[in-house]
Amino acid sequence: MPTTAKICGLTSPATLDAALGGGASHVGFVFFPASPRHLTFDVAAGLAGRVPDHVQRVGVFVDPDDQLLEAAVRAGMLDAIQLHRTAPARVAAIRSKFDREVWAAVAIKLRGDVEKARDYAGAASLILYDAKTPDDASLPGGMGLRFDWSLLDGVRHPLRWALSGGLDGGNVAEAIRRTGAPLVDVSSGVESAPGVKDMDKIATFLKAVATNQ
């Protein structure tokens, strides 16, 4: 199966359209106030309405409560919920309550971190292997950090999975070849500054994914 791509942290119609026009399979909206990509519900609703049925809308959250999830799922017409820093039992509860695909981000720095994906079997729909950010960082993702892809060598993934963390148009082809990732996810690697998406970088990234299978 060809690798598909999620463009995350979209905040404007023009950059959303660049992702859709370039063939993204997923688009991501961030609901985390500390992020430079954070969206209001009104903006999310405006963007969500432009997304065709064959593209999945993914909401990104950091250990959210039900009130935030309810409002964001409605506004963003979310098909999937991406959870960072969220314990397996809570991931399972969210999946059951919201009855849609739930992604568990697993932060990777060392080999032992990869094993933590197993805790989400039966709880999440998909594991998102992402680079671990520093303990004192304000964001658990979206910082353009990458992890050592060789840590995924020989891993028997407990669930469907995706790769993120420090990807960009220059390294995504190698990332796909090296890991065999079925889905790649990018945010800062297609930006000109934190939170500012760049349409040319989005196009370059999606072209690299499409042509390097």
Ligand SMILES: O=C(O)c1ccccc1N[C@@H]1O[C@H](COP(=O)(O)O)[C@@H](O)[C@H]1O
């Ligand atoms: O993008 C953010 O601001 C963000 C905030 C909180 C949690 C996750 C966030 N982004 C996710 O992080 C990964 C990797 O991003 P990057 O490509 O390294 O910048 C990606 O899945 C984003 O969805």
